[in-house]
Every structure is written in structure tokens, then in C-alpha cells.
Amino acid sequence: MLALVLAHLVVAAALPMVSARSRRAAFGVAAILPALTLAWALANAGPALGPGLTSTTAWAPTLGLELSFRLDALALAMIVLVSGIGAVILVYAMGYFGPTSEDATRSAALLLTFAGVMLGLVLADDLLTLYVFWELTSVTSFLLVGQSGEKRENRRAAVQALLVTVLGGLAMLLGFVLLGEAAGTYRISEIVAAPPTGPMVTAALPLILLGAFTKSAQLPFHPWLPAAMVAPTPVSAYLHAASMVKAGVYLVARLSPGFSDLAVWWVPVVVAGLGTMLIGGWRALHQTDLKRVLAFGTVSQLGFLMVLFGAGGRIAALGGIAMLLAHGLFKAPLFMIVGAVEHAAGSRDLRKLSGLRTSMPGLAVAAAVAAASMAGLPPLLGFVGKETAFEAFLGEGGVRGWAIALGLLAGSVLTAAYSARFLWGTFAAKPGVAPTPVHAPGPLTTAPIWLSAAAGLALGIAYPLVDAPAEAYAGPGEYHLALWHGLGLPLLFSAIAIGGGLTVHVLRTRVDRLAKHSPFDAQHGYEGAIAGLERVAVVVTGRVQVGSLPAYLATIIVVVVVLIGPATLFGGAWPVGQPLYHSIIQVPLGLAVAVAALAVVKARRRFTAVLLVGVIGYGVAGLFIVGGAPDLALAQFLVETLSLVAFVFVLRRLPAHFTEQPSPRRAQWFRAGLAAVGGTVVAGVAVVLSAARVAPSSTSADFIALAPDGAGADNVIAAILVDFRALDTVGEIGVLFVAAAGVASLVLATRYDRKGLSASVESGQGSPRHEEDLVG
């Protein structure tokens, strides 16, 4: 299974080469792998619905980290969405992106990458593996929403989506670690089979739910999803309707069998889910952009799915699987229809579109089929799912059952209403609006729409096909998915939902006026949070980073003196019989260093100070030679020379003197005192520590003994650098690499205007509008 995931990424990396020849072929090639994945999953449906198919690859066995995957009923249902709908949408993208589109190359590679990491997400059987894929989907979503990054609204939406989902993702990681430690294993199947209990689990579950809520756009994190509609329609259809936003629902579905009886799990899920379903549906009624109508509809449906999976109970789980598949199969074609209409008519504003029913009858029928499934009309899969959902909570009874059932009913009324609004808005002839001129969409556009819309119809009629994985997930029992359960409350509820929805639609002018007044605006909440964060950051930075080098230095010295000084004073011992010097040459060298150090303090010119610092460095190198460390001395000499040269280079741009006016007397005395205390403490600590060793160092002895044979080096320093501690060396040159890049970019980056771009940069990091872009 790991190979399958990796194959997606490898092919995605090669796609730009295909795209250089033909942009359409790139999408065609990209569609092959998801289609094969779906075929593989369906071929393995037997074991998947039974015990499940597992595969494990250990990648850091000493740490107990492994990549483990498992194909079971829930994963199978998700693969139908991820790979099945993914392949269909990639074929649709062949028609959507023109042969000369500049976004096509990037989008093709990213969409296939996303298909791969999403596949990894639904197959992952290890909490940490799941987390890695989870964040990778956030990153691909960021890149796909941001597109080329040239448009401001793209950047804003991409940043918002990333910030919100990663915020939840990090909380979720914390929850995963708590849960994994409480259970003693990170294997999801084992955790669900024997769920741990205790305060750690109580703390972990809300954190995990936070991740699920942000990813699946639940209240109050939902605004990123409608904002992400600036992405190209295939991206919206795939990531932000059919697959990625279901990751949160999937996670709840994955863990619910183990935790749904805990109030800390089901209460937030049900409250947030119902709230989201109602708010999303309500907001959808006021939108005029067709994609935003569908986006708020997705928000609403995700809330519905959350309730079904999180509330617990076998029948709710059955309904959940049915609705999961149904939602993918009706929302993807609806999005694709919006894309086709936008291409054909040049607008997706429902106030401007008129008369498309007569000019595009084929699309209108497909849209009606998909919207009927969304509204919950028989014999579509959406009806089967919704009927089961009502049965689950009406059958449960009691306060909780009835409250949830009535909430779902209200949400379903809104769902039916915005389904009608979508159909009316897209295809109806509106009085006072001239029929929109259109040109017919090609078969590459219409075939994928029909395929997925018809699948929703086919699976509704052939409901046992859905019942098999649903029962494998929910467990065996008497109730099954079916089109006809006889007359009863669920059927009455379905009828009320349709009737109520149509009534709301008929009264749309009055509802429209009401819907303007939304109970609250979560988008403002997001913007306020980001602005507040920036304000806090400015305040903290202003206090901590005062911008004065003496202040920083004083802080460091004070910390060293206060922390290390007393510890040495009370814990250390002054070595007995410490000689003043070992070799007479040390005396003049030490004196030279001390005199130079004192002279630096009195220096008024920068150049003088630099030269004196050089004297100190060379003097110390001389002391190294006397002390018997030629390697160290050589390096010290060379580095000292180089830093002298670098100083002199930089000094050309600085004033010759340090300050024009001498600082006040008191400040001078304070600094002198601090420097004296700091110097004394460091020197004293050095002497005390030199005597702190109580036994001969075994490490050094081993190094010396092993160097000639083990490392083939007579020079033990070289043996340590390139052999014994070679990893440190590699790390250090990595640091040097970064530092060199930093210096070069600080000095040079402001100079070189990027070729091919206009001279003045209007947007991007560092521009005045960048902050606005982020904050709004």
C-alpha cells in the first residue's frame, strides 16, 4: 500500500514533463493511477470487508516508528471518493483547463500529489502516519488554492485555509500523542478495539476533535471553506467537496467506534455538527455565487456527517457511510456543472444566469439528478442515507434522539431549499433577465458529470452495494439500508424536509432579506484573531527586541553571572597548587592579550578596535600553540585573519568613530562594573572547572587508542572531526551553508531586482500590502 501511495508522488513529479508536450495529456496520465487504485481497492473488497488488509513498513525500528496501512470497509468507502471521484475529476480537468492554461501543469501535478497523500491518509493505520498525511493534504490544499500566488484573493484564501487547518492539526498531534501514550500503541485498529480510558484520554479527545473540526470546516472554523472557492473548479470539486474536507469526518468515523459512548466525544461532535448543518444551510440561502452556494452546502453536509458518525449507534453509522458516498457523488457533479456553466456562459452569478434550462438541457437534467440526491428524493442514494439517519435517532428516542432528529430535520429543510435555489439559480428563466448566450460544453466536460451523477442514482437503486461496506463498518444487525422501509416517521420526516424546503424556496425573497442577518459572522472572528495575534506579536517583539546591542549583551552577561556564578561559588572548589603559568612564554602572550583587551575599551575608532580584537585573537592562538594544540591554533589564526578582513570590508560602510557623543558617566560606570564582574566570573569558573574532573577522561583515551587503526589517522583531532564525530561535522557545515546564504541574501537580495518582473513589487512579503493581504 505504501508503494501505491509513493507511485502517486513519483508520477506526479514526472507530470510536468508530460505537460510540456500536452497539458491535457498530463491530466489524462494523472487520472490513470487513481483509477487503478480504485480497481485495486474494489478487487480487494472481500478481505477489506472481512478482517481487513494490512501492510507495515518499519522505517525507524529503534524508535518504534512504522508506516502501517490497513484497508477496511471505511477506507474502502473513502477510496471510492478519493480515487474514484478523483479520477473522474482529473478527466473533467482535461476539458476544464485549456490547452494553453498556465495553471494546468502545476494543478495536474498537485492534484495527483493530493490524490496520493489523501490515499495515504485514509489507509493509514498508525496515528502518526495519519498525521503526516493529514498535514500534507493541508499543504497541497494551500498550494492549489493559492495557485500562482499572483491574485490577492487566492493568497488570502490559501493562507486562511492553511492557518485554520494547521492550527487544528497541531492540536490533533498533541491529542494523538496523549492517546497513543495512554493506549500504549499508536496503531489505530488496536486503539479502537481496546479503547483506553482515564484523564489522559479525556484531554486527548477534544484536541483530536479540534483537528477534525478545523479540517472539516465545522463551526466556528467554517469560513475558510467558502473562501477557498477562489480555486479552480476541479480543485473545489475534488478537495473542497468530495475528499479533503471529509478527512475530519473520516477521523471521527475512524475513532467513534471506540469513543462514541464518552460524553467528551459525542457532545461536542453533535453540538458542532448540528450547528454547522443549520448555519451552513442558512448561509447558503443568501449566496449569489453558485460555487459559494455549494460551498456553504458542503459545510452544512459536513456537519450532518459529523453528527451521524460521532453520535454513535449502528444505524447512524449505516446512514453515515451512505451519506458519505452520496455527498461525494452529488457534490462533485454539481461543482463540475458550475465549472461547465461558467465556461459556457461566462458567469457563475445566479442573478445573471437565465434560461439555461432550454439552452443546456442535458446539463440541467444531470444537475436535477444530483440536486435531488442532495435534497433527499427517492430513489437516489441521498434519500437512502437521510432516511436511515432519521430512523437512527427517531428509533433511539428520548431527549437526545428527538433533539438530534429535529435538528437534522431543520437542516434537511434548509438542504432541500438550497438545492432548489441552486437548480433555479443556474437553469431557470428569470423574469427581467435576458437569456444568457452559451456555447455547448465538450464531451470531456459532460461525461464526468453524467458518470458521477448517474452513480448516485445507480447506487440508490442498487443499495445493497452500499449496505455491504456500511454493515462491515457498523457491525451486523437487523436494520439495513433500503429504499422502502414502509410508512413511518422517517418517511414523514423526509417528506417534511422536501415540502419545507420547497416552501422556503417559494418564499425566497422574504428569506433572502432575513438571511442577510446571520446570527454571527465567523469570518470576522478569524480576521480579529489574526489581527490580535499580530498586535500581540508587535508588543512582545517591541519589548523583547529593543534593538540595542549593549542591552542584549548586558542581559546575557547578567544571566551568566547570576546563574553560573553562585553555583560555582558554592559547588566548586579552587584547585590546590594552581601554578601561575606553565611556560614562561605564556606570560608575555597573556599580557599582550590583556593589554589589547583593555585598549579595545578605550578605542574611539572602529578600525582601531577591530585591529585590537585581532591582536587578542592572535594572542589566544599563540597560547594554544604553547598549550600543545596546533590544530586549534591553526584554525584560530586563519579564522582571525578572515574575520579581520570581513570587519574591514564592512567598516567601509560604517562611521569611523563609535559615537559622536560620549555616553553619560553613570552608564559608563555600570557597564564597566558589569564587564568586570562578568569577566571575573567567567575566568574564575574556567579555573574551577579545569579542576573539576575527578577521574581521567575515558573518552579521550579511547579516541587516542582508536584513531590510528579505527580511523586510519595519526592526528586524533582529524579522526574526531571526520570519523568519530563526523555527523557533527556534517551538521556544522550545514549551519555554515545556511549562514552563508543568509549573509549573501542580506547584502545582495535588496540589490538584484528579479529579472523579468517589474521593478517595483506591489505585493508579497515585505510590501505594504502584504499585511493587508493577511489580515484583510
Place this chain on the structure above:
Amino acid sequence: MTIFDEWDAPREPWMLPGACRRGRTRRLLLEVAARTLFPTMLVFSLYLLLVGHYSPGGGFAAGLVAGLAFVLRHIAGGSVGFGMPVPVRPPVVIGSGLAIAVLTALVPLLVGSPALSSAKLAVDIPLLGPVSAQTSLFLDIGVYLLIVGVVVDLLRSLGAGIERDMREAEEWLP
């Protein structure tokens, strides 16, 4: 007038290849010293690189010596690059140094040893006799290249970059 101002200024392109400073800012003594020292320092840096396993030296010191040779040439002649027939940009040298070091670290994995382990390579060369080297020499070569690249990159940014800034601000006119 200009003829009398500049008649004694040096005009010979001593430090070619590389950009030649204008006559007034050339320093004859420095140029001659640089011309003799530059190749010597480079050879010395190679000596330090190879001898590092047995006596003081090693990739870091050797790289610094070679880098200082380029610094000397820059101060004397004003040129910044490596003086290769094909222009080589410092970041490329830095990157290849890092790449060589990392590859040296990873190659042992291919033969089933832990990363960063080293082995002795011994060859019998006619006339010279047996020659042996430790594979960790390649790590040192990577360090050497990286340090040389970093120093020349510093020249490019702090040396030539600041000069250009000053020229544009009309504070300094060579």
C-alpha cells in the same frame, strides 16, 4: 592635465583574469605579492587538505587558506570569482561541497555499513609505491569546497557588493 595626473599609474593587467581596477587605486607592491603568493597558497591549501589525517591541517584549515588566497587576490586585483574559464558561482561551490559531504556520509549505507563509517583505500602506483587514503578524505574535500565557497561568497557580498553600494551612493569612486 589628465595625462600628467596619470602618467605614472600602472596600466598592466597584472592580476588577469579578473576585473582590472582603475590605475589610481592599484597598488603595485600588493599586486606583485598577490601574484606570487596566490598559487603558492592554493598549493599549500591542498597540502593541508591531504596531510590533515596525519598532522595539523584538514579540510577546514585548508579551505580557509585557499579562501584567504582569494581574499588577497580580491584586495589586490578587485576580481571576485574563481578565475575559471567557465564562470563558477560561489553558491554552486558551497552546494557541491555540502553534497559531497552528505554523499560521503550516505555511501556506506549502500554496502550495508552504518552511515559515515570509513574504510581504507590502498593502491600500488608504479614508481611511487603504495599509496593509501581513508575514505573520510572525501568528507574533508566536501568541507574544503564548502569553506572556499563561503569565503568567496563573503567576498562577493561584503566585498564587491558593498563596493557597488558605495559607488551607487557616490561615496567612493575607484
